[in-house]
Amino acid sequence: MTRSTRKPYIAGNWKMNLDRARSLDLIKTVKGRLGDGGDREVAFFVPSIYLADVSAVAQGSPLGVGGQNCWFEANGAFTGELAARMLREVGADRVLVGHSERRHVFHEPDEWMGRKLRAALDSDLLPIYCIGETLDERKGNKTERVLKRQLESGFEKIRAEDAHRLTIAYEPVWAIGTGETATIEQVGQAHRSIRKWLVQRLGEDAANLMRILYGGSVKPDNAKELMAIDSVDGLLVGGASLQAETFLPIIEYDR
Ligand code: PEP
16 A cells, blocks of 8 residues: 555544534535535544544444544543543544653553553554654754654553554644744655654554554645645644634645
8 A cells, every 4th residue: 555545534622622513514615615515534533522522423433533632541540540441431433642642742652552552552543743852852853763662652561463554644743833933855755754763663564554543733735735745644633623714625635
């Protein structure tokens, strides 16, 4: 499988934004526009408290609905946390793992990532595993090393047969929510090094099933250019996914 046969994947991460009514309106609008959505995969990662309502509205459409985080145990004394199986139970079909805000605002360590990805897959969720370097790490020429470390921890319990259910998002921390997008060269280089690592780890056939998304200040006016990069299989969009006027043109980047 190559870039031309992997289905483009456009995902919106609402973070802790919108309210119930605006969430449902947005889902209805995007659902109405998507039709059968056959040639691309579109999903929203929504605040967990809205998951049941949002997935009920999305039902019957190809729109995916996911949680923004999960814990790796199935039950227990973990106040404030949500098990992957709970997300599944209220209608999520996917989940983000390792988003930069989880890593840097809530200090989630690398050691959790492998267990979270395993728990998500075992609960029948499709994870997007987010990785990316900080500005200091980029300036210190450590980008490749950081990506490799994050991949190694995330893939601790991943086997080649999991590959078709797993997506990677390369999101340089310095580009998230800052209005600063990585250059075409920076994105291409990072994506190539991620794919090379995946091939080494899982073998070529399994690695080629996996999509690698770019995230970091994606907007309607840069989506087409980013999707034109050979190694980019899709986009993870934060701020611009909160309104139909900005998210629809990103979904329809090639129209
Ligand atoms: C994100 O939330 O993953 C993200 C990339 O945000 P933004 O598009 O706002 O930079």
